[in-house]
Amino acid sequence: MSGLTNIYKDDVDFAALALQDADFAAVLKANGQLDFSNPESVQQLTKALLKRDFGFKLSLPPDRLCPPLGKWRFAGTDVDEKSLQFARENVKLNGMERRIKLLKTERSGPMIPLDGLGFENIDFTICNPPFYISTPQMIQSASQKLRQPFTACTGSESEMVTEGGEIAFVSRMITESLVLRDRVQWYTSMLGIFSSVSILIQKLKANGIENYAVTEFVQGKKTRRWGLAWSFEDLRPRMAVARGVGSVTKALLPFPSFCQKAVWSRAARRQAVQKDKDMNDDDDDDAALGFKIYVEENVEDEAGIRVTIRWLKGRDSVLFESFCGMLKRKLDELST
Known part of the structure; x- marks a missing residue:
């Protein structure tokens, strides 16, 4: 991970991007600003950046989330047929059939269906789980924010709400990982509610999983999310990654990857x-x-x-x- 660079750590130059992409220029306001409350503008920004920086073409429905793509070999799963339909179109649009494999799963089935995909092992999982227990909780969470959301959310209910919320969702992943173990090198998930972090770390520790990492994602000054990862192997991540959330009590953070206290007894x-x-x-x-x-x-x-x-x-x-x-x-x- 130390070799990765975040190319989006600085603000995007909208004016320069508009000169490179006519579709993005069409949604840019006259003052050079972007209306982040407009889903179309947000999606067009995603499309323009993926096209400019990775050479990807993208087709998106107006009522689904728009995650960025990478250049690894991927397998994607979803319970939502509409999301999979657009995923298939985008795979074909970019000629990625040999690099991306898609599988429709059932809510009651495995969350990490390695056997269904025909894989013996994979390097890591990526998950952006539904954060909320119910639609009322999602609405209440939005109403409790001091400011309106900075970016429009285009997520469907299946992407935002699940029984038990993200704690139950990721807990299912942890339970499955106890069976799969090192068939996956690193299990990872994003979390949208800070209180979930400590609860899920305690679940990892209760199951004897000591090689884990917790970090924080900050997009600009508005959006904050958290990341949790765990492994049954013994390769240790950098301390800046593994202990990347200062607001979590130290007792719950993983053992530091360097120290200077004890002696070589x-x-x-x-x-x-x-x-x-x-x-x-x-x-x-x-x-x-x-x-x-x-x-x-x-x-x-x-x-x-x-x-x-x-x-x-x-x-x-x-x-x-x-x-x-x-x-x-x-x-x-x-x-x-």
Whole structure:
């Protein structure tokens, strides 16, 4: 994830985009601003950006959400036939039949139908679940906002409302993941209600899932969403990603991917030696601990350096913490 760049972190230059796309220019106001309360304008912005930045052509119904596309090999599922119909058209429109596979699912069926898709394994899931328990809750949530929504919402009821809301929806994903386990490298979902974050983290921990990440998505100054991801493998995400929500109590955040508190104790060393004996020396997948060490100039001290250890792989937080302490102690000895 460290190699990805958000090309939309800065505001879009609407005037420049209008010069490149006549359809977008048609919905741009005379003062160079875009009416985000108008669904047609919002959808046209999405179409123009996908066409300019990714070369995608897009056809959208006026009463459905308009997610952006990527350039990986994808499988898409939905219970809504109209959404799938437009998805099929867009796949064909862009010649992506060999890269995108679509499957209609049932509400009572699997949420991650790997067998139905004919897949043994996948790298990750992406989910934007229905946030609300009911239509009245959705209306009440909108009415409680201090300001009107910045962007028009074109979502249908099937995209916005589900029994039990997003907590029940993602809880079903967690339950399925306990069976699928490492057939999916990372399970991920967006969340629209902040209180859901802590509840779902507690569900992960209650099921013994300790390798997880929680982060926050902020679009401009108006929209805030949260992301939750979990894995049954032992590759550790960067701390800025895994612990990306400062407002969540620290007890619920995953173990930090670097630390400097403990020592490399004899007990920990014996444990590491025993694990090493049990390992196949030719199989890196069985490594007890994987890490990367960064050495850089300390800008706060001209005579010193800063050493940062990032946890990349492993399940034993005690082993990693004690290793960091040992290395810190050795560096302190060298500096005296």
